Amino acid sequence: MNRRRTGGARVKATIYSIARELDISASTVSRAFSRPDMVNTKVRERILATAAAQGYELNRAARGLATGRTGLIGLVVLDITNPFFPPLVRAVERAASASDASVMLLDAESGGQKAADQLKRLSAQVDGLIVASPRLATKDLQAAVGSTPTVLVNRAVRGIPSVTCDNSAALREAGDHLVELGHRRILLLRGPAGSWAASQRTNAVRSWAQQTSADVELVELGPVEATYEAGWHAAEAIASSGATAIMAFDDYLACGVVGGLDEQGLSVPNDRSIIGCDDVLLARTLTPQLSTVTAPFEELGTRAVTLLSEVSAGGAPGNQKLSGEYAARGTTGRV
Amino acid sequence: MNRRRTGGARVKATIYSIARELDISASTVSRAFSRPDMVNTKVRERILATAAAQGYELNRAARGLATGRTGLIGLVVLDITNPFFPPLVRAVERAASASDASVMLLDAESGGQKAADQLKRLSAQVDGLIVASPRLATKDLQAAVGSTPTVLVNRAVRGIPSVTCDNSAALREAGDHLVELGHRRILLLRGPAGSWAASQRTNAVRSWAQQTSADVELVELGPVEATYEAGWHAAEAIASSGATAIMAFDDYLACGVVGGLDEQGLSVPNDRSIIGCDDVLLARTLTPQLSTVTAPFEELGTRAVTLLSEVSAGGAPGNQKLSGEYAARGTTGRV
DNA sequence: CTGAAAGCGCTTACAG
């Protein structure tokens, strides 16, 4: 057996290969990485140097086995293809890597039993779960999650910490803005049935409509899927509803409505005004730009990661509420 | 110490806890999961039953340590926020989970040294890497990847297998379509400097322009970033270029141009025609829908995963070329 | 088909 050795040993670098080369114990090498202040500075430096020379990379699976912590965060999204999720994924990824964790992504593809099974499998491999998958049935969720620390995004389930976005103030403001612009008959295009966010937003708009001093008439349409197509198809009914302004569940849906209204020969904001929610990429690429309620993606992600580490540490944090802000842009005009 | 025991043992389920309960060896339990046909059917059934009863989930990190394969695929994307990536991520995720692997996501956030470091770290934790990050410097890429099996998406680097999309035929077709519609002065809005896909597409359009029998004059603008804003800002120059049609590097950029042209008082397709590339979500949500060259996301993802497993198995597959198709939609009209 | 045993690459309590 003629092992090729060029310069350093060409064997796989481990704490042992480093220890051998330096003639010290593997324990010390291990400590140099896991608890650097426990080892002599000189020694540590030599370890780091030969680690670099050998191209050593810590094997996280092995560490995970020894410590019981994998350094992995499972991130479950409803549908990565929905423009709401990419900015959230990015924020979570950033926050995770800041705390030296990596993220395993699971695209739940709209929930269903398969998603529940995959979630169950995932939950066993990670330190914690961040779930942004509003459609997963609560029971499946609880069952799949088991005892894995979990935090929910934009959804509240009894007993599971969450970070949610309270848009009621912003939606009020949005409604008031429409009133100022002279709108009186306003259509609320409700989001998906069973979506926590959808019912929150619906309630917020309803209560605004009831409490406003103006003589507002709220027409409701839905529930509908939160997709462009759904919005597009709703446009006909919207056009004939007599409403001059639309408050849509989210931007994605709102963009579809704008497209569909165009098909009906109606232009925004001249013929109709519309307001979305979330401020996703589509909101900015729409011409004119969509008036909307912004979602603080960056913070949603950061807080989710922070909450998760609190749960992992044994805490029982409550629900964190962030809030969106109304941004009047190009799709709201005088009646 | 009063351990609570309700029904089954409340200890963590492992192959040992199952073995103990069934009074068999852990080896057999292990085989029941890793190589089921090696164990007696009856025995296997009992194992599976008590595993379910105990809520056992295989610890993949432990398996990984033992086998040297983690069951993890690292997926590196340039920028998850760019609409090109979500469909790709989804396709990869699907294909991975079909072969019982999970994906670890790394958002390279436009490359840079940080991304290279993160990649290096990631590469040590996964069985293989799928890299869709055109900006990562080739050297960094090669260094970070080391000996980890890797496949590139939409980029070709000597010595690394890849799956790319050859759009030249579709771009020719797109060009011909513009000519048919009466366009003669056509502006090529080039993508980012250093992007492999951008140079491919640029070359394809140039060679089409040279070879076409029509009297086409190709005006070039760029390189520019592939973002909405970049497209938007390019619109002024485009408007004054005298070109009646634009072929843009990708859809994202094209949508920005449409927005910017609108700002210039120019409408699409009446005043200008435009064609994008990739067929991302934005292409469909634009009003009118964007004429574009479609990218076969699903296949891109599937093939990448397949290629990766070939590399892991010791093969040295070459580059796989898929191809896009021209889809004439609403943004191309008569001059 | 099954079991005993060694090993994967770390960590960490314990003893120095």
Added chain:
DNA sequence: CTGAAAGCGCTTACAG
């Protein structure tokens, strides 16, 4: 500050 040793939860060659 350092080392020897046990252990994390699996897999697998080897012997039966």
